Amino acid sequence: MLYCTDCKRLVEGPVCSHCGRRKLRAPLDADFCMVAELKFPEAEMLKELYADNGIVCTERSVLGAGITVKLGMNLERMRLYVPYNRFEEAEQLKQAFFDGEAVLMPDDEIPS
Numbered sequence: 001m002l003y004c005t006d007c008k009r010l011v012e013g014p015v016c017s018h019c020g021r022r023k024l025r026a027p028l029d030a031d032f033c034m035v036a037e038l039k040f041p042e043a044e045m046l047k048e049l050y051a052d053n054g055i056v057c058t059e060r061s062v063l064g065a066g067i068t069v070k071l072g073m074n075l076e077r078m079r080l081y082v083p084y085n086r087f088e089e090a091e092q093l094k095q096a097f098f099d100g101e102a103v104l105m106p107d108d109e110i111p112s
């Protein structure tokens with residue numbers, strides 16, 4: 001698994017499938033990686049779930065503020081990013097979130 005610093009995504013293989021960048025590097029623990037792209041209300045809920053689990057999460061608007069003003073917040077899409085060292089955990093939480101079984105504060109902590 002490699003990391004594209006332009007897209008902030010984890011990618012398979014030598015070339016980024018999103019932007020075509022060839023200069024990829026191994027991800028570092030602190031690299032923010034895109035974990036999800038969601039509609040605004042869902043993104044807010046997932047963000048809260050991450051916060052409850054102590055995962056730092058940053059977000060970026062896909063459309064940009066100008067368009068959001070015209071179309072309204074509910075059409076906005078957000079990209080969520082988490083540090084690489086929590087990425088797997090964030091993936092699992094996202095999965096659970098969409099399966100409707102999101103559990104807050106799991107007690108089976110993964111030792112680091």
Ligand SMILES: [Zn+2]
Pocket residue numbers: 004005006007008016017018019020021
């Ligand atoms: Zn890329």
